[in-house]
Amino acid sequence: MSRVEAATALILEVFRLNGALLAAGDGLTRDLGLTSARWQVLGAVALAGRPLTVAGAARAMGLTRQAVRRLVTELAADGFVVLAPNPDHRRAALVVLTETGRRAFAAVQERQAAWAERIAEGCAPAALGEATTLLRRLRAALERDEEHGAAEAES
Secondary structure, eight states: OOHHHHHHHHHHHHHHHHHHHHHHHHHHHGGGTOOHHHHHHHHHHHHHTSOEEHHHHHHHHTOOHHHHHHHHHHHHHTTSEEEEOOTTOTTSOEEEEOHHHHHHHHHHHHHHHHHHHHHTTTOOHHHHHHHHHHHHHHHHHHHHHHHHHHHHHHO
């Protein structure tokens, strides 16, 4: 198998995996009033250890600001987050977890740990680490390629 064929097979498998992960995440979070996408936003803020702007959360998750803005609006309406004034930027409010949001995120994290243990059964930690390294390397290459393409489009 050539490098192109191997890369294409990997990309297709990642697409399939992404779909399966989103469906599983929706199942893990449904009864908490979340979806995989909402969980991602809560996680971006919770794991940052400080409030984030919508743009900051979008960067952390690799999503568009528009998608994150919509999710933040939904989460705020349901009481998981509030928007607070940003002393550094008047128009870019900070997304802050509420107590409800912190409890929901903690509950999902517990479920996710048990779920990760089940799905990773039979996989050596070293193999999982190597796979993570490969995926990070490919993501970095995609980001460089996107930046290069954007620079070419501007010239």
